[in-house]
Amino acid sequence: MRAFIALVLVALTVGPASAAAAQPRIVFAADRSATRYGEIYSFDLATGRTRDISRSLAYDSRPAVSPDGKWIAFGSTRSGTLGLYVARIDGSDLRLVKQFHAGMTALDTQWSPDGTRLAATSTSGGELWIGGSSGFGVTRWDALGFEPAAWSPDGRYYAYVGHIFEPRSPALIVVDAQGRPLWHRDSPVIRGFGWSARDVLAWTASGSAHLETAAGAALPGFPAENVAWSPDGRTLAAVRMHSIELRADGTGAPRTVYSAAAPQRLSTGIRWLGPTHVVVTPVEGDNELRVDVRTGKGAPAGYEDIVGVVSPDQRSIVAEYWPNEHGRALRVGSVLADAGRVVAQTQDCSDDHADPFDHYQFVPGRRMVVYLADCGDPTADVYSTRADGSDVRQLTYTAAHEETPVLSPDGSRIAFVKSASIGHGCEGCPSDLWVMNADGSHARRLTSAGVKGEIGDWDESPSWSPDGTEILFDRAAAESSLGLFVVSATGGTPTSLGIGGARHGLWGPRRIAYTGRFDAIWTAKPDGSDRREVAPRHTCDSGCYYAWTANGFVYATVRTYVTHSTLWIRGAGPTRRVQLPFRPASGAWVDGALLVAPPTNSQVEPWTEGDLYRVEPDGTLTRLTRGLGSISLG
Numbered sequence: 024m025r026a027f028i029a030l031v032l033v034a035l036t037v038g039p040a041s042a043a044a045a046q047p048r049i050v051f052a053a054d055r056s057a058t059r060y061g062e063i064y065s066f067d068l069a070t071g072r073t074r075d076i077s078r079s080l081a082y083d084s085r086p087a088v089s090p091d092g093k094w095i096a097f098g099s100t101r102s103g104t105l106g107l108y109v110a111r112i113d114g115s116d117l118r119l120v121k122q123f124h125a126g127m128t129a130l131d132t133q134w135s136p137d138g139t140r141l142a143a144t145s146t147s148g149g150e151l152w153i154g155g156s157s158g159f160g161v162t163r164w165d166a167l168g169f170e171p172a173a174w175s176p177d178g179r180y181y182a183y184v185g186h187i188f189e190p191r192s193p194a195l196i197v198v199d200a201q202g203r204p205l206w207h208r209d210s211p212v213i214r215g216f217g218w219s220a221r222d223v224l225a226w227t228a229s230g231s232a233h234l235e236t237a238a239g240a241a242l243p244g245f246p247a248e249n250v251a252w253s254p255d256g257r258t259l260a261a262v263r264m265h266s267i268e269l270r271a272d273g274t275g276a277p278r279t280v281y282s283a284a285a286p287q288r289l290s291t292g293i294r295w296l297g298p299t300h301v302v303v304t305p306v307e308g309d310n311e312l313r314v315d316v317r318t319g320k321g322a323p324a325g326y327e328d329i330v331g332v333v334s335p336d337q338r339s340i341v342a343e344y345w346p347n348e349h350g351r352a353l354r355v356g357s358v359l360a361d362a363g364r365v366v367a368q369t370q371d372c373s374d375d376h377a378d379p380f381d382h383y384q385f386v387p388g389r390r391m392v393v394y395l396a397d398c399g400d401p402t403a404d405v406y407s408t409r410a411d412g413s414d415v416r417q418l419t420y421t422a423a424h425e426e427t428p429v430l431s432p433d434g435s436r437i438a439f440v441k442s443a444s445i446g447h448g449c450e451g452c453p454s455d456l457w458v459m460n461a462d463g464s465h466a467r468r469l470t471s472a473g474v475k476g477e478i479g480d481w482d483e484s485p486s487w488s489p490d491g492t493e494i495l496f497d498r499a500a501a502e503s504s505l506g507l508f509v510v511s512a513t514g515g516t517p518t519s520l521g522i523g524g525a526r527h528g529l530w531g532p533r534r535i536a537y538t539g540r541f542d543a544i545w546t547a548k549p550d551g552s553d554r555r556e557v558a559p560r561h562t563c564d565s566g567c568y569y570a571w572t573a574n575g576f577v578y579a580t581v582r583t584y585v586t587h588s589t590l591w592i593r594g595a596g597p598t599r600r601v602q603l604p605f606r607p608a609s610g611a612w613v614d615g616a617l618l619v620a621p622p623t624n625s626q627v628e629p630w631t632e633g634d635l636y637r638v639e640p641d642g643t644l645t646r647l648t649r650g651l652g653s654i655s656l657g
Contacts, residue, residue, distance in 0.1 A: 048407045048408060048409060048410075048430070048434070048461070049407065049408050049409070049410060049613055049618065049635075049647075050405060050406070050407045050418075050428040050429070050430055050437055051405075051406055051407075051408075051428065051618075051635060052403040052404065052405055052406070052425060052426035052427065052428055052439070053403060053404065053406050053648075053651040054402060054403040054404075061081070061082035061083050061084055061395070061396075061397060062075060062077055062079070062083060062395070062396045063075075063076045063077040063083050063086045063095070063097055063393065063394070063395050063396075064076060064367070064393070064394055064395075064396060065112065065113075065386070065391055065392065065393045065394075066366040066367065066391065066392045066393075066394070067389075067390065067391050068355060068364070068390040068391060068392065069390045073367070074113065074114070075114070076095060076110065076112070076113070076114040076393070077097060077099065077110075077114065078114055079099060079101045081099055081100045081101035081649070082099070082100045083097055083098070083099045083101075083395075084097060084098040084099070084129040084130065084395065084397070085097060085098055085129050085130055085131055085132060085381075085382050085395065086382055086384070086393055086394075086395055087132040087133060087134055087141075087382075087384075088112070088134075088384055088385075088386050088387070088393055089134045089138045090134055090136055090137065090138045090387060091138055091387065091388065092112060092386045092387040092388040092389050092391075093111065093112055094109055094110070094111060094112065094138070094156070095109070095110055095111075095112055095393065096108065096109050096120070096132045096134065096141055096143075096156075097110075097130075097132065098129050098130035098132065098143075101649075102119065102122065104122065104123060104124070104127070105122075105123045105127040105129075105130065105145070106119050106120075106121065106122045106123060107119070107120045107121040107123070107130055107132065107141070107143045107152070108120060109141075109156045112386060112389075112391075112393075118156075119158075120141065120154075120156055120157075120158050121143065121152050121154065121158060121160065123145055123150060123152075124150065127145040127150065129145075130143045130144065130145055131143070131144045131172065132144075133172065133173070133174060134174075135174050135178040135181075135200065136174055136175075136176060136177065136178040137178050139155060139178075140153065140154065140155055140160075140178070140200055141153070141154060141155070141156060141160075142172065142174065142181050142183075144166045144172060144183065145166070149164055149165060149166050149167065149185070149186075150162060150163075150164060150166060151163040151164075151165070151166035151183065151185070151202075153181060153198070153200070153201070153202040154202075160202065161201060161202035161203075162202075163185075163198070163202060165185035165186050165187065165196065166183055166184075166185045167183075167184050167185055167186060167193065170183065170184035170185075170193070170213070171183070171184055171213060171214075171216030171217075171226070172184065172216075173216060173217055173218055174218075175218045175222045175224075175237055176218055176219075176220055176222060176256060177222060178200060179199065179200055179222075179237070180197055180198070180199060180200070180205070180218075180222065180237050181197070181198050181199075181200065181202075182195065182196065182197045182198075182216070182218070182224055183195075183196055183198075184196070184213055184216075185207075187207055187209070192209060192211070193209075193210060193211060193212070193213060194207045194208060194209045194210060195207060195208045195210050195213060195224075195226065197224070197237070197239070205238075205239065206239035208233070208235070210226075210228045210233075211228050211229055212228060212229075213226050213227070213228050214226065214227045214228070214248075214249045214250075214291060215227040215232070215247075215249040215250035215251055215293070217250075217251065217252045218252070218256065219252050219256045219257065219259070219272065219273060220255060220256030220257050221256070221272065222236065222237040223235070223236060223237075223242065223272070223273055224236075224237070225250050225252065225259055225273055226250070227247050227248065227249050227250055227291075230246060230247070230248065231244055231245070231246055231247065232244050232245050232246070232247035232250050232259075232261060234273050234274065242273070242274055243274060245261070245270075245277070246263060247261040247262065247263055247268075248261075248262050248263060248264070248289070248290075248291040249261070249262050249291045249292060249293050250262075250273075250293070251293050251294050251295055251301070252273075252295075253295050253298060254295055254297065254298050254333070254337055255298065257271065257272060258270070258271060258272075259271075259272070259273040260293055260295065260301050260316070261277075261293075262289050262290075262291065262292075262293040262303055263289075264288055264289070265282055265283045265288055265289060266279050266281060266282045266283065266289075267279070267280050267281040267289070267293070267301060267303065267314060267316075268280070269316060280314065280316045280319050281314045281316075281319050281321060283305065288305070288306045289303050289304070289305060289306065289312075290303065290304040290305065290306050292304050295333075296313060296324075296333065296340070296358055296359075297333055297337040297338075297358045297359070298337055299315060299316060299317055300313055300314060300315055300316065300358075300359070301313075301314050301316060302314070302324050310323045310324070311323070311324040312324060313359075330342060330343070331343075332383055332384050332385065333358060334385040335385060335387050337358065338357065338358060339355055339356065339357060339358060339385070340355070340356060340357070340358050340363075341353065341354070341355045341366070341383050341384070341385065341392050341394075342354065342363075342383075343378060343380055344363075351368065351369055351378070351379050351380065352365050352366075352367070352368035352369075353365070353366040353367045353368070353380045353383060353392075353394055354366055355392060366392055366394070367380065367394065367396070369396070378397070379396065379397065380394050380395065380396060380397070381394070381395045381397045382394065382395045383395070402421075402423060402424040402425075403424055403425055403426050404417055404418070404419045404420060404421070404425055405417075405418045405419045405425050405426075405428045405437065405439055405463065406418060406651065407461070408635075408647060408648065410613070410637075411645075411647070412635070412645070412646065412647030412648055415648060415651070417463075418437070418459070418462065418463030419459075419463055419466070421441075423441050423442055424441070424442040424454075425439055425440070425441050425442075425457075426439065426440050426442075427439060427440045427483065427484060427485065429485050429486060429487060430461065430487075431461075431487050431491045431512075432487055432489060432490070432491045433491055434461060435460065435461055436458055436459065436460060436461060436491070436512070437458070437459050437460070437461055437463075438456065438457070438458050438469075438485035438487060438494050438512075439456075439457055439458075439459070439485065440454050440455070440456060440457070440482065440483055440484075440485065441454065441455055441456075441457045441468070442454040453471075453480055453481065454481045454482055454483060455468050455469070455470050455471055455482055456468070456469045456470040456482045456485055456494065456496055456510065457469060458494075458512060467514070468514075469494065469510050469511075469512075469514050470482045470496070470510055470517055480498060480499065480500050480505070481498065481499045481500075482496050482497075482498050482508075483496060483497055483498075483499065484496055484497050484526065484527045484528060486528055486529050486530045486535075487512070487530060488512075488530050488549070489530065489531075489532055491512060492511065492512055493509050493510065493511055493512060494509070494510055494511075494512055495507060495508075495509050495528040495529075495530045495535060495549075496508055496509075496510070496517075496528065497525060497526050497527065497528055497537075498517075499526075505519075505523070506519060506520065506521070506522045506523045506524060506525045507519070507520045507522050507525045507528045507535070507537060507551070508520065509549075520547075520550065520551030521551050522537065522539070522547065522551050522554070524539060524540050525537040525538070525539055525545070526538045526539075529569060529570070529571070530549070531546075531571035531576070532571060533548075534546045534547060534548060534549070535547055535548075535549055536557070536569055536571070536576065538563050538567070539556075540560070541560035541561060542560060542561050542562055542563035542564050542567075543556055543558060543559055543560040543561070543562055543563075544556070544557050544558035544562055544563065544567065544569060544578060545557065546576070557576060558578060558593075562578075562580055563580065565580070565581045565582060565583060566580070566581040566607065566610075567579065567580045567581070568607075568610040568611065568612060568617060568619075569594075569612075570611075570612030572595055572612075574595035574596060575594060575595040576594050576595065577592065577593070577594035577595045577596075577612070578592075578593060578594050579591065579592045579593075579610070579617055580593075581606065581607060583606045586604075587602055587603060587604050587605075588602070588603045588605060588606045588607065589601070589602050589603070590602075590603060590607075590617070590638070592617075599640065601638060601642040602642060603619070603638070603644070607619035616637050616638060616639055616640070617637075617638040618635055618636070618637055618638070618647070619635075619636055619638055634646060634647070634648045634649060634651065635647040635648045635651075
């Protein structure tokens with residue numbers, strides 16, 4: 024599965040206890056909007072209708088449509104850990120087939136040709152499960168994620184890349200339909216993996232093509248960089264240094280159908296584009312080459328041709344393209360034509376340009392396309408919920424990154440931080456302070472941190488004054504913390520409090536609290552004078568959360584162990600010790616209780632990544648959200 028936005032351990036703020044008690048809702052930021060990340064959709068080419076199939080705020084991944092077009096299998100974290108789910112093609116009749124171990128990420132799932140069995144490989148952990156949709160099957164622990172795997176055409180065999188011996192070098196492994204091992208071949212990097220119509224397995228390694236029968240009998244090989252079976256499984260195309268060859272059944276006499284002009288060399292990639300064309304890439308140059316194997320003529324091919332998926336009738340292709348500098352679109356068109364119909368479109372959603380659409384495929388027997396809307400680095404929006412986790416509402420719907428929302432003392436407004444990114448998280452983009460109404464309306468910017476050179480400043484950690492007229496925040500530059508500032512809640516020029524290096528300011532009834540140098544906790548008057556150290560240096564080394572209560576100032580520090588974390592709560596009243604099954608990634612005090620969220624890479628079962636939990640004084644945990652990916656609280 025793809026990576027989430029990195030969580031930062033920060034001290035988050037709320038207003039005084041009396042104001043917090045009057046607040047009807049909790050606000051937080053989350054980066055897993057169902058319309059943005061890990062959601063599976065279908066597009067009906069006949070009606071133009073888009074349908075949300077997976078319908079979950081959890082991360083849903085890697086859909087696979089059954090051969091008869093009636094069912095869809097996919098991975099999902101909706102139950103707390105990764106599971107294999109099956110549903111009808113319209114999303115109904117959803118059921119859990121197989122629950123995987125904690126720490127597993129996305130699944131690569133394949134239906135057998137007759138649709139009676141499933142093979143699901145976890146992309147981490149080396150787990151392969153083969154079984155029926157009823158849930159009965161067998162688990163193997165030697166698979167390698169993101170490596171080639173395929174059922175034989177008759178469904179009697181399944182081949183995949185795994186490891187057999189120490190030091191766990193790659194091996195090609197063949198098992199039967201019940202997952203029982205038949206044979207294996209040790210091999211380095213494996214390419215061109217696939218079965219012929221007669222159950223001959225072909226692959227390349229170290230510049231040679233290898234062929235084996237399903238029984239493990241070796242057939243004559245030959246030099247090749249990569250190979251690919253034709254759609255009917257009867258012709259093997261091979262790319263060599265400067266040429267493309269075809270071999271009937273993989274063992275027939277080679278027939279050269281294309282030779283590149285010397286000294287141009289072809290890369291190792293080759294695939295069929297329908298029954299009459301193959302696509303290859305010259306080593307020098309970005310343009311793919313589409314070759315007609317009947318005439319040997321080559322022509323430039325669009326990027327979508329090399330990565331697109333061809334329909335079962337070999338007439339259409341579904342693929343991505345770029346309508347503009349920042350946008351991506353999914354479209355369906357003729358295999359050999361450039362024009363096509365747009366199925367879905369979005370902006371780029373990752374700094375490393377990960378595809379926003381993935382695992383797209385045609386539905387057999389229908390004029391329909393299924394695809395995964397997937398952003399490798401999703402942005403966050405502001406949400407609100409009641410104190411018991413009910414009535415979750417999304418308040419912002421922008422392509423920018425919005426986080427650390429904080430309610431005003433009277434609960435009518437929300438201050439939050441907004442990063443000027445376009446469709447994805449942006450390291451180095453400046454972040455500004457914004458205010459909006461509690462229902463998400465009338466958002467307006469209060470500060471403009473600006474950009475110096477190519478790096479922006481960051482305004483962060485807003486905290487309301489007790490009367491709601493001003494907002495305390497801290498400003499940071501690329502290489503230093505500029506300290507605490509105050510700005511009017513209606514806008515204007517921020518005023519520095521002159522406390523260099525101060526972070527995470529929190530406005531109390533009469534004083535402010537902040538984290539100073541060496542991670543000590545300090546308080547001061549609202550104008551920055553009369554500074555007092557209340558917790559020694561290194562108090563916040565592993566994270567701390569503090570608040571003003573009716574009984575005085577209270578703070579919690581985090582100590583992390585291999586299997587759990589401990590919160591030490593000090594200040595007003597006796598010191599308390601609370602154990603958690605995860606390390607909090609963010610937290611805030613609300614109504615005398617601490618709200619926390621585990622990081623999105625939490626490995627501890629059964630806690631869902633990034634959900635909100637309420638920590639009661641006795642250590643009881645109450646889960647407030649499910650699958651939202653909460654990254655900051657207010």
